[in-house]
Amino acid sequence: MAGDDELKLLGMWTSAFVLRVRFVLNLKSLPYEFVEEDLGDKSALLLASNPVHKTVPVLLHAGRPVNESQVILQYLDEVWPNLPPVLPSDPYERAVARFWAAYVDDKVRLAWLGILFRSKTEEERAEAVAQADAALETLEGALRECSGGKPFFGGDSIGFVDVVLGGYLGWFTAIRKLIGRRLIDPARTPALAAWEDRFRATEAAKGVLPDDADKMLEFRQTAIALGASKTITL
Amino acid sequence: MAAEKKADLVLLDFWVSPFGQRCRIAMAEKGLDFEYREEDLANKSDLLLRSNPVHKKIPVLLHAGRPVCESLVILSYLDEAFPDTPQLLPPLSAAGAGAADAAYARARARFWADYIDKKLYDCGSRLWKLKGEPQAQARAEMVEILRTLEAELGDRDFFGGGGGRLGFVDVALVPFTSWFYSYERYGGFSVEEACPKLAAWARRCGEIDSVAKHLHSPEKVYDFIGVLKKKYGIE
Numbered sequence: 086m087a088g089d090d091e092l093k094l095l096g097m098w099t100s101a102f103v104l105r106v107r108f109v110l111n112l113k114s115l116p117y118e119f120v121e122e123d124l125g126d127k128s129a130l131l132l133a134s135n136p137v138h139k140t141v142p143v144l145l146h147a148g149r150p151v152n153e154s155q156v157i158l159q160y161l162d163e164v165w166p167n168l169p170p171v172l173p174s175d176p177y178e179r180a181v182a183r184f185w186a187a188y189v190d191d192k193v194r195l196a197w198l199g200i201l202f203r204s205k206t207e208e209e210r211a212e213a214v215a216q217a218d219a220a221l222e223t224l225e226g227a228l229r230e231c232s233g234g235k236p237f238f239g240g241d242s243i244g245f246v247d248v249v250l251g252g253y254l255g256w257f258t259a260i261r262k263l264i265g266r267r268l269i270d271p272a273r274t275p276a277l278a279a280w281e282d283r284f285r286a287t288e289a290a291k292g293v294l295p296d297d298a299d300k301m302l303e304f305r306q307t308a309i310a311l312g313a314s315k316t317i318t319l
Numbered sequence: 320m321a322a323e324k325k326a327d328l329v330l331l332d333f334w335v336s337p338f339g340q341r342c343r344i345a346m347a348e349k350g351l352d353f354e355y356r357e358e359d360l361a362n363k364s365d366l367l368l369r370s371n372p373v374h375k376k377i378p379v380l381l382h383a384g385r386p387v388c389e390s391l392v393i394l395s396y397l398d399e400a401f402p403d404t405p406q407l408l409p410p411l412s413a414a415g416a417g418a419a420d421a422a423y424a425r426a427r428a429r430f431w432a433d434y435i436d437k438k439l440y441d442c443g444s445r446l447w448k449l450k451g452e453p454q455a456q457a458r459a460e461m462v463e464i465l466r467t468l469e470a471e472l473g474d475r476d477f478f479g480g481g482g483g484r485l486g487f488v489d490v491a492l493v494p495f496t497s498w499f500y501s502y503e504r505y506g507g508f509s510v511e512e513a514c515p516k517l518a519a520w521a522r523r524c525g526e527i528d529s530v531a532k533h534l535h536s537p538e539k540v541y542d543f544i545g546v547l548k549k550k551y552g553i554e
Contacts, residue, residue, distance in 0.1 A: 090419070137434060137467060149423060156429045163411055163422035176399035177385060183392045188373065223373060 090147035092117035095131050097124070099304050101197075101252035102154040103142040104293060108248040109161050111289040113168035125311050154252075155186055158245065171245045182245040185227050185238070189250050192220035197253060200260055200268075201305055210264075217268055224250065225274040236283050243287055251284045255294050259301035326401070328353035329381040331367050333360055335543050337440070337494030338390040339378040340533050345397050345490050347529030349404035353380075391432055394487060407487040409479075431471055431478065432491040438464045439495055446505045447544050448553055458506035462513050468492065469514040476523060484527065493530055496521040500537030501544050 094110070094117050096103030110117050122131055122141050134143045134150035144151045144160070151160045162170050172179050199213030231238040231246060238246035257268045271278035284290055295301055328346065330353050332339035346353050358367055358377050370379045370386035380387045380396070387396045398406050409424040442464060445457035471488075472478055478488035485493070499510045499521065511518045524530045548554075 146419065146423075151423070151426045151430075153430050153433050156426050156433065159429065160422050160426040163425065164419050166418075176396055177382075177387070179399060180387045180392050180396040183395065184388055187389055187392065 091145075093120060093145040094118070095120045095122055095128070095134065095143040095145070096141045097122055098295060099255060099301055100141055101194075101256060102140075104252035104255060105154055105248040106142045106144060106157050106161075107293045108243070108251060108287075108289040109158055109171055111293065112171070112243065112248075113161060113165055115161070115165065115168070124308060155183075155190070155249065158248065169242060171239070171243075171248060173239070173244065181231065182238070185224070185231065185246045186249040188220075188227075189224070189246070189253075192223070193217065193250065193253055196220055197256060197260075200263070201256065202309060214264060214268070218270070218273060221269055221274050221277060225277045228276050228280055237280065243284065243289060247280075247284060248289075251290060251294070254281060254285060254290075255296070256301065257281075258296055259298045259305065262298040262302065326351060326353075327381075327383045329356060330354070331356050331358055331364070331370065331379040331381070332377050333358050335535060335540060336377060337498065340494035341390045341490050342378045342380060342393050342397075343533040344485070344493065344529050345394050345407060347532060348407070348485055348490070349397060349401055351397070351401060351404065391436065391491065394432075394490060407485070407490055409486070428478070428487040431468070431488045435468070435488070435491050435495075439492075443495070443498055443502055446502055447548065448551075450554075454505070458508060461502055461506055462508060465510060465514045465517055469517040472516060472520055474516075477520070485524070485529070489524065493521070493524045494534060496524065497534050497537050497540045501541045504541065505544075 135152045144157045196217035204210035479486040
């Protein structure tokens with residue numbers, strides 16, 4: 086039965102894309118070995134497992150690599166269908182979840198990159214924050230639509246969109262320090278702000294979601310120095 | 320029986336869009352009838368704006384009036400909503416294959432479709448928009464992308480997948496074969512020379528009905544790019 090073969094996750098403690106995989110592994114209570122990759126010195130295993138992108142996360146299952154975080158999440162659902170699923174079972178609801186996950190990794194990702202890694206001036210940073218605000222306002226609507234009044238995008242428990250967006254919350258803690266307010270602003274997006282609080286408190290997030298803003302900002306400096314912002318998931 | 324096959328499917332699309340063509344080809348492979356509606360992108364319909372308010376883009380598939388957006392999301396949806404049609408992704412319940420093997424094959428297909436989405440269209444656009452060094456850079460990248468895809472294809476006839484000949488990756492990639500001619504003209508390289516196996520794959524796909532029916536000629540695509548360039552004031 087699937088589950089006897091070892092799981093190894095190559096990642097970085099800060100990466101939104103790695104974190105979402107860890108949330109799901111936690112949700113499904115799947116034991117795994119976590120290997121912290123060094124941005125400046127990628128392991129031979131990483132380069133061999135993901136030669137095309139050379140990025141984390143990489144999930145190795147009995148030695149076979151699965152790459153791209155959203156692909157990994159679907160793989161986990163398919164190999165372990167009897168453990169809590171991340172995607173809903175209805176085809177239309179799955180399409181809606183995939184749509185919003187794609188939206189997060191498009192708009193939120195771009196804004197996050199802008200705020201932390203690509204802004205050279207205060208103005209550019211403010212513009213990136215405005216982009217984030219706009220995306221989060223759209224997601225406020227998406228949350229109301231997907232949750233139907235329940236606590237998460239996935240309903241009563243966390244689902245695909247929750248973990249995809251949730252992975253960014255580690256960096257949002259750092260951003261809060263940088264810009265002096267929560268990026269998910271309770272005044273602008275009350276439902277999403279409440280969602281953030283609930284997500285941070287979930288069992289799946291505990292222990293893996295970083296909450297040390299200083300440590301993350303330090304990491305960020307290293308990444309910038311390495312010129313990594315264009316080439317690796319952070 | 321024909322009546323039962325008739326699902327309520329409407330595709331909002333734009334004639335030359337490779338992303339729209341993915342959906343047309345997928346539905347043709349599955350034997351699904353659909354109503355095609357051409358959008359004027361300079362004057363988008365209310366239906367399009369209501370159905371995809373977030374991006375306001377085509378393609379949008381309306382199934383019994385409910386919109387599905389993003390072409391790869393549409394492909395997955397077609398597999399899942401119509402499980403009795405030829406599947407694009409290798410099915411999970413494939414006889415003889417363990418769950419992990421089937422899931423692995425699916426993950427691989429999704430990975431490569433994502434790769435195509437991340438790389439191909441943008442690089443192609445840079446080829447016809449730019450000049451000089453940036454264009455040369457784009458050409459080098461395009462050759463790299465095509466060679467990478469060729470390496471994944473290997474010696475197989477198709478990237479393959481479900482029950483039919485064309486799988487998820489084939490359908491994701493094949494509309495771009497009409498753009499190869501334009502990439503060659505603007506980039507100054509030959510797909511046949513750079514990646515003969517991929518060129519052969521493109522010809523092989525072109526002989527399949529669902530593909531032949533829904534792709535436009537390379538010359539038409541080239542002319543379309545010419546029109547776009549004039550519109551954007553690009554020399």
